[in-house]
Structure formats: structure tokens, C-alpha cells
Amino acid sequence: MALLRSVGVKAGKGSSSFFSLTRRLVHGAQPLSVRAFSSAVSPPSKAVVYELHGSPDTVTKLIDLPPVEIKESDVCVKMLAAPINPSDINRIEGVYPVRPPPPAIGGYEGVGEVHSVGSAVTALSPGDWVIPSPPSFGTWQTYIVKNQNVWHKINKDVPIEYAATITVNPLTALRMLEDYITLNSGDAIVQNGATSMVGKCVIQIAQSRGIHNINIVRDRAGIDEVKEKLKKLGADEVYTESQLEVKNVKSLLGDIPEPSLGFNCVGGNSASLVLKFLRQGGTMVTYGGMSKKPITVSTSSFIFKDLSLRGFWLQKWMTTDKAGESRKMIDRLLGLVRDGKLIYDMEIVPFDNFKTALDKALGKLGSQPKQVIIF
Amino acid sequence: MALLRSVGVKAGKGSSSFFSLTRRLVHGAQPLSVRAFSSAVSPPSKAVVYELHGSPDTVTKLIDLPPVEIKESDVCVKMLAAPINPSDINRIEGVYPVRPPPPAIGGYEGVGEVHSVGSAVTALSPGDWVIPSPPSFGTWQTYIVKNQNVWHKINKDVPIEYAATITVNPLTALRMLEDYITLNSGDAIVQNGATSMVGKCVIQIAQSRGIHNINIVRDRAGIDEVKEKLKKLGADEVYTESQLEVKNVKSLLGDIPEPSLGFNCVGGNSASLVLKFLRQGGTMVTYGGMSKKPITVSTSSFIFKDLSLRGFWLQKWMTTDKAGESRKMIDRLLGLVRDGKLIYDMEIVPFDNFKTALDKALGKLGSQPKQVIIF
Structure with missing residues (x-):
């Protein structure tokens, strides 16, 4: 596959921006080395990142990210599935009005399974299925560590590709x-x-x-x-x-x-x-x-x-008062899925085939169903 | 002047539609002849009417209308002034979505002075200034008889051309x-x-x-x-x-x-x-x-x-709940006029010069101020 894989910190061009991405992901103040081998870190993650805005098929790369500290209120989630939506493409292109500054990890919604939790987390346990709700940037990676408030626990009675795309x-x-x-x-x-x-x-x-x-x-x-x-x-x-x-x-x-x-x-x-x-x-x-x-x-x-x-x-709606109700709405929609009342076409693609899925999402291969990456 | 004047019931072409206009204006059920010379009738009226839709300068005529019965809740108003608005022109042309069916009298707003009142009317007296509120069809005539509910009494402390155009x-x-x-x-x-x-x-x-x-x-x-x-x-x-x-x-x-x-x-x-x-x-x-x-x-x-x-x-707004407040709003606007805080350009034109005013309102003589007919 055409995506460049890199492990750890690369030397040379791009390394400083990669450093800053790493630092942003490790949102504790302490240097990573202090806790790198304690139990409160995530596994290393594989992520689709872009260091510059541009055509997604040229600016995105699959890279390895080092372990991330899991603070007491954090939850480490092993991602199961995430779609490629048109707005994801527009964010990478730099034409979407609200987007993370590069370097950034692609993706905005998805579903994962709780891998481990910080010492203060009681509402979620390893094995739970969760979605970021409201959705948030950076779902195209294998492990995500974010505060417990980000994660909405869902029932496991729907296919993961629906849970990944419900928002x-x-x-x-x-x-x-x-x-x-x-x-x-x-x-x-x-x-x-x-x-x-x-x-x-x-x-x-x-x-x-x-x-x-x-x-x-x-x-x-x-x-x-x-x-x-x-x-x-x-x-x-x-x-x-x-x-x-x-x-x-x-x-x-x-x-x-x-x-x-x-x-x-x-x-x-x-x-x-x-x-x-x-x-x-x-x-x-x-x-x-x-x-x-x-x-x-x-x-x-x-x-x-x-x-x-x-x-x-x-x-924008996610920033309004009504958004407080969004998790109930998600559950209602997942209920429709469970009951067979909400169906739509998707193509499930292994993470290793991300490049092909991206080409399909970009319309290079004609009309295609929604591409959903399985990690 | 070019407008055709006709008195009473014309013979020949158009007489049946003129009859129907007369009948519509005399909104009692009894034939006009029964009460024609009792005290409860209006003076004869002069009105700008159109029997067909078309260009206002060709389809409108100035005609005399016979006296109209004044029922116990009616008020007979001697019109003082009424403007020619673009929507009046569009109604005559037949291109306005809501319009009276021809034959009809032109005009939609204006101001008048109470000439006489029906036996059950106590809130209005001869000499009062009134405007139709909500505005209603047929203000381009010298005398109008309508139910007392139509008329909103206003203060006499503003120029009549402002009272005529305030709505x-x-x-x-x-x-x-x-x-x-x-x-x-x-x-x-x-x-x-x-x-x-x-x-x-x-x-x-x-x-x-x-x-x-x-x-x-x-x-x-x-x-x-x-x-x-x-x-x-x-x-x-x-x-x-x-x-x-x-x-x-x-x-x-x-x-x-x-x-x-x-x-x-x-x-x-x-x-x-x-x-x-x-x-x-x-x-x-x-x-x-x-x-x-x-x-x-x-x-x-x-x-x-x-x-x-x-x-x-x-x-449309006049048909909504909010319209119940419209008379208060009219008074507020007339207050601004009285205080010199609401001014706009108008040209006052005697009724006899209606044809010239109409030509100006139609834009035939270049950009002109609002034309207001004085009866």
C-alpha cells in the first residue's frame, strides 16, 4: 500500500510538526519518558495523519504514535470502526470552516471498545462500546485516549458499522x-x-x-x-x-x-x-x-x-443547548437500527486498505457506498 | 381630463358589471329604491373603478356612484386623502396575489372624516378623522360606507397626507x-x-x-x-x-x-x-x-x-394574531410624524388630476415622490 508508515519520531523534514502532534496527544504536562512504561499509558496507536492541507490522497499518511498517558479521568478506547465522510475530506483539504490545525489525525466519528480506564473512572469498563459524543476530531486511529466525558456508552446490539456512522x-x-x-x-x-x-x-x-x-x-x-x-x-x-x-x-x-x-x-x-x-x-x-x-x-x-x-x-448544532439531548437521540437512532428500521449502504474496509477506501470516498472509482474503516 | 365620467346606470356595454359593483357597495339586502331618499344614505360618491384587469391608465375610469344605505352599525366617511401605492397598481393589473374581483374601486389605504353614522354607532362622530385599519380595498372614492369596526379614529395633529399613507x-x-x-x-x-x-x-x-x-x-x-x-x-x-x-x-x-x-x-x-x-x-x-x-x-x-x-x-401580516396590535402601532407611527421624527416625500394631487398622478405613479414621468390624492 502507498501510505508511508513511520514509527516513533522521524528525523528530518516534518519531524517538528510530528513532535507537536505527539505533544498535543499527550495532554499531560510531564514528559512522556517519565511514565512511558507505567501501567497508565495507552498502547501505541496507528493513525492517519496529515501535516498540511491538500488533496487527502497526497497529504495523508499512516503513522505509528507512541503510547499516551491515561490520566485519572481518561478512558483509553480501542477503535473498532470509523467512516470516511465528505466533511472529513473537506477538513483535510482545508476548505471546511471548522477544522483542527495540521498536523492532525483524520476522522470525526466512529465507535470503539474501552481498553482501559483512569483511576477515577467508574461509569465505563473495559469491553464497553463507546462513541465520541459529541463527535470529535481524530477517529482514524487504533487507540484514542480522551476524558471520560467524551465517551457515550452504547448497547452492543447493532453492527459496528452502524454505531460508527450513527452521528x-x-x-x-x-x-x-x-x-x-x-x-x-x-x-x-x-x-x-x-x-x-x-x-x-x-x-x-x-x-x-x-x-x-x-x-x-x-x-x-x-x-x-x-x-x-x-x-x-x-x-x-x-x-x-x-x-x-x-x-x-x-x-x-x-x-x-x-x-x-x-x-x-x-x-x-x-x-x-x-x-x-x-x-x-x-x-x-x-x-x-x-x-x-x-x-x-x-x-x-x-x-x-x-x-x-x-x-x-x-x-454548529453540537454547540447549541439542544445538543445536551444528543446522546438520547443517538440511542433512539441506534434503536431504529436494532429494529431494522434504519438501514443504509456501507462498505467495510480493513484499515490496511485505507488508501483504496479513501480513493472510493473521493469518487475516483465512481459511485460507491459509504466507506467504513475497521481497525 | 381623459377619465370617463358616468352618472348612475349606463346603458349598453359594461352596464351589468357596473350594476354588480353598485349592488356590492349597497350591502343591505333591500333594493336601493326603498331607502333612496331616507336620511340613512350616503351622499353620491365619485370613484376610480376598473371593470377589467389591465394597465391602470387604460382600464380605470372615474365614475359617479349612487347613494349607499347606512345601516345602524355603519359609518359614512368623506375621504380626505389616499395614496397610489405600487401594490394598488399591481392589483389593477391583476398581478397581485390578493385583489378584489373587478369591477372594483382602486386604492387600499387613506384617511377620511366621518360624515354621518348609523344609529348604533357611539364611538365615532361626524368630524372625526378615521383610517381604514386594517386597510381595505376601495379608498379611491369620495364617500365610503363601511361597518364601524373598519374605522380607526386618529388624532388630527398630523398632515392628512401622512395619515393617508401611514399604514x-x-x-x-x-x-x-x-x-x-x-x-x-x-x-x-x-x-x-x-x-x-x-x-x-x-x-x-x-x-x-x-x-x-x-x-x-x-x-x-x-x-x-x-x-x-x-x-x-x-x-x-x-x-x-x-x-x-x-x-x-x-x-x-x-x-x-x-x-x-x-x-x-x-x-x-x-x-x-x-x-x-x-x-x-x-x-x-x-x-x-x-x-x-x-x-x-x-x-x-x-x-x-x-x-x-x-x-x-x-x-398577509394583517391576517395574523399580531395584527390585533396594529392600531396601537399606527398611533405610534403617527406620534413619530407629529414629533417630526418620521418624514418622507409626497406630492399632493387634487382628485381631478388623478390621471396625471397615476402617470407619475406608473413611472411615465421619471422618478417622482409618492402621489397622494386629495378628495
Whole structure:
């Protein structure tokens, strides 16, 4: 594999930044050597790091990190699985508004098993499954030591790839369905990008609440299969963009009421189609821009149709008061997974094949399911 | 003058629709002839009516209407003044979403003097000044008979042209400043179309509350005079669109905080300039689209800058719970007028010159102040 492995402290170029990364991870004040062989240190860790922003396939490296001190309130977690999300890629590229300064370890969510705990930790024990909640930087490594407050213990009754991915995408879907409009059973929502992971979660969470969901997808080969798959998940209606090139999209809806809430992760014409479906006084929430095109809205949509346009960003939401409830929400989502009511496509990839998984996540190998690294 | 005058019921083309207009105005069930010469009827009225939608200068006519029955809870008002607003023109054109079906009398706000009252009316007396509140259709006529609930008595200490125009534009400015964001003294707002009547009201109401206001105007001849005039009204900053073709508009602000609220009545690039000024989490309210161009917004403005885009429409607002407070708001605005704290340009035009006023309101004679008809 193409990733450079290095053990310990390298000489030469890059060593000073690597030193600083090591020092940041060892967040005690004492030099590592004092405690290096005491029982209160982690095993050495293997991590995907980047020392500069840039294209992830050129700037990331797999390196070995030395043991880290485990302080009395710390928990050392052996990571089991972590996904490669688009926002992880954007952070490495340096185009994401909030990101750790390099050198940094990649990744933002994942699941692990408690390996050892500090002397003051009573709520967690070795063998427990935990996820960082709120999610935090640096999940692409084999061992992580962080304060016990970071870790949320979860039940072991779901596949690890779901536990590893439950926060960034499913929680976005759940919050968007609950934070903007009070939806009741029988109401309707509309979304574009319905085949995305968030899109599929929206369909299933909406269905579990009796909310009709209208879905817009790109025109593509094999569209009948795509539609059938989404309908099996719980989609009420699935339209391609070209099917919606009609004057009155609402005439297509039949008995489904006009949606009061719409989700946009595409932009451009696809966002305009979401707006066309919305009822008087409706709200469109933007959470992505896959087409890289802006959103264009007529004046009358605001004045006479009284539409509201908002945005959702999970990382910002995690800093709000509501985030205090996020662990309960995670448990609720994991409950849906356990009951078979929340499913989405993932490809499980051993850590040694990280480079291939990254290439797939970067879109170099065509459309691919979510890549989840198993450590 | 070019307007066709007709008295009573015309024969031939159009007479049936004129009949229906007359019947609608005489809102008692009894035939007019029964009570035509009793004391409980209004004087005959002269009104600007249109029987079809179309360009106002071709479809409107000045006609005489017969006396109207004054029922026990009705008030007969001799109109004193009423403006020609852009929305009046759009209603006649048939392009406004809510409009009376033709044949109809033009106008939507104004001020009048009570001429006579029905037997059960005690709160109003002949000589009182009243405005229809909420505003209602048909103010372009000399006498109006409507239920006492329609009329809001006002003090006579303001010029009639201000009383006639206090609802549609100043109330829009007031509500937009108060309904979306809680603004405190020292906060800032930004708006485009600052020379419009609403724009000038925003400047003055904001100043009266200690709110900084940043104003964007079109590049035009005599721009220095325009800026000076707005600054005299209370504008903190006035920029032309071309002055804002810089990377970081916020560097222009000096000690003024980033605005949390913006108003857009232009669209296109001018709306984008309002968005550029807004702080993280800010809201832009659209209430007009003078450029006839849509509003274009980047995906990141919604996700990472957390902007909200909304609309304001007074006619819709008048149907909400908050509208119950509108008469108090009108009195507050008239108080600002009385104290010299709310001024705007108007041209007073005798009713006989309605056609010329209409041409000016239609923009046929270049930029003109608000046209206010005096009856």
C-alpha cells in the first residue's frame, strides 16, 4: 500500500510538526519518558495523519504514535470502526470552516471498545462500546485516549458499522425533521438528493413517524431500480428532476398534502424543485450543495408564498443547548437500527486498505457506498 | 381630463358589471329604491373603478356612484386623502396575489372624516378623522360606507397626507424591524433600496431606537445629494452598489457592529450585498423586488454562515394574531410624524388630476415622490 508508515519520531523534514502532534496527544504536562512504561499509558496507536492541507490522497499518511498517558479521568478506547465522510475530506483539504490545525489525525466519528480506564473512572469498563459524543476530531486511529466525558456508552446490539456512522448523517436527518417545523403524522416533507445517506435516513425516520416523504433524485441509468430501492425503504414518491419539468408539480401529489418542510443537499435547479413543492409558509433547509450551484429564489416566493430558507450544520448544532439531548437521540437512532428500521449502504474496509477506501470516498472509482474503516 | 365620467346606470356595454359593483357597495339586502331618499344614505360618491384587469391608465375610469344605505352599525366617511401605492397598481393589473374581483374601486389605504353614522354607532362622530385599519380595498372614492369596526379614529395633529399613507409603508418598516430579530440599542441593520418610502421609514425608526443602519442605494446621478439627504434622516452609512464591489464589505463598517438583520426590496446583486454584510446567524427579509431579478444565495451561506431568508407581506401580516396590535402601532407611527421624527416625500394631487398622478405613479414621468390624492 502507498501510505508511508513511520514509527516513533522521524528525523528530518516534518519531524517538528510530528513532535507537536505527539505533544498535543499527550495532554499531560510531564514528559512522556517519565511514565512511558507505567501501567497508565495507552498502547501505541496507528493513525492517519496529515501535516498540511491538500488533496487527502497526497497529504495523508499512516503513522505509528507512541503510547499516551491515561490520566485519572481518561478512558483509553480501542477503535473498532470509523467512516470516511465528505466533511472529513473537506477538513483535510482545508476548505471546511471548522477544522483542527495540521498536523492532525483524520476522522470525526466512529465507535470503539474501552481498553482501559483512569483511576477515577467508574461509569465505563473495559469491553464497553463507546462513541465520541459529541463527535470529535481524530477517529482514524487504533487507540484514542480522551476524558471520560467524551465517551457515550452504547448497547452492543447493532453492527459496528452502524454505531460508527450513527452521528454525522442519521442525526442530521433526525434534527432536520424535528427542529424547524412541528410535523405531525400525515404531514409531508420533500427532499432532493434522496439517495444520499442523510436522504435515506430522512425517508426512514419520516416513515417511522407517519410522515409522507416526496423524493427527488438525479436522472441516471438504472433509475427504476433506484426508485424501487427507495420505495422499499419507505419513500412515498420518487421523481427524477426531468419528471418535474411540469408547470404544476403539486398536481402529481394525489392525496399527499403539500409539504411544509423541504431538505436541499444539491442546490441549483434541484433546490428550485424542492421550493416548487413547498406549501405556503413552508421552510427549506439546506444541508449540502452537491451540484456546487447556488440556490436561486424568486422575490414572490418570499413575499407572497412566505417561504423561509434556512441551513443546518451538525457541527454548529453540537454547540447549541439542544445538543445536551444528543446522546438520547443517538440511542433512539441506534434503536431504529436494532429494529431494522434504519438501514443504509456501507462498505467495510480493513484499515490496511485505507488508501483504496479513501480513493472510493473521493469518487475516483465512481459511485460507491459509504466507506467504513475497521481497525 | 381623459377619465370617463358616468352618472348612475349606463346603458349598453359594461352596464351589468357596473350594476354588480353598485349592488356590492349597497350591502343591505333591500333594493336601493326603498331607502333612496331616507336620511340613512350616503351622499353620491365619485370613484376610480376598473371593470377589467389591465394597465391602470387604460382600464380605470372615474365614475359617479349612487347613494349607499347606512345601516345602524355603519359609518359614512368623506375621504380626505389616499395614496397610489405600487401594490394598488399591481392589483389593477391583476398581478397581485390578493385583489378584489373587478369591477372594483382602486386604492387600499387613506384617511377620511366621518360624515354621518348609523344609529348604533357611539364611538365615532361626524368630524372625526378615521383610517381604514386594517386597510381595505376601495379608498379611491369620495364617500365610503363601511361597518364601524373598519374605522380607526386618529388624532388630527398630523398632515392628512401622512395619515393617508401611514399604514402600507411605515407599518411595513416598523414590523420588519420588530418581528424577526430582537434588536437592542447599539445593534445594526442593513438594507437596500434605502431611498424608497419603506427604506426612509426604516432609517428613521431605527434611529429612534438607537439602531445603527447601513444603507445601500443604486449608483445614480446626484448621488452625493442622495446620501446627504438620507444621512439627515438618520442614516449611519450609505453606500452605492459599486462602492461595495470589494472583497470584505465589513471592513468598511468601523465601529458599527455587523448587522443581524437585513431588508431587501431590490433582488439580484443588491440582495447579495445585503447578505454580504450580515453577521453569522443573520436574517434577510425580502419585501420587494424592484430589479425584477431573483435572489441568489450560496450553499455555504445557509450551512456555515447560518443565514435565514424570510419574506414580509403586510397584507398577509394583517391576517395574523399580531395584527390585533396594529392600531396601537399606527398611533405610534403617527406620534413619530407629529414629533417630526418620521418624514418622507409626497406630492399632493387634487382628485381631478388623478390621471396625471397615476402617470407619475406608473413611472411615465421619471422618478417622482409618492402621489397622494386629495378628495
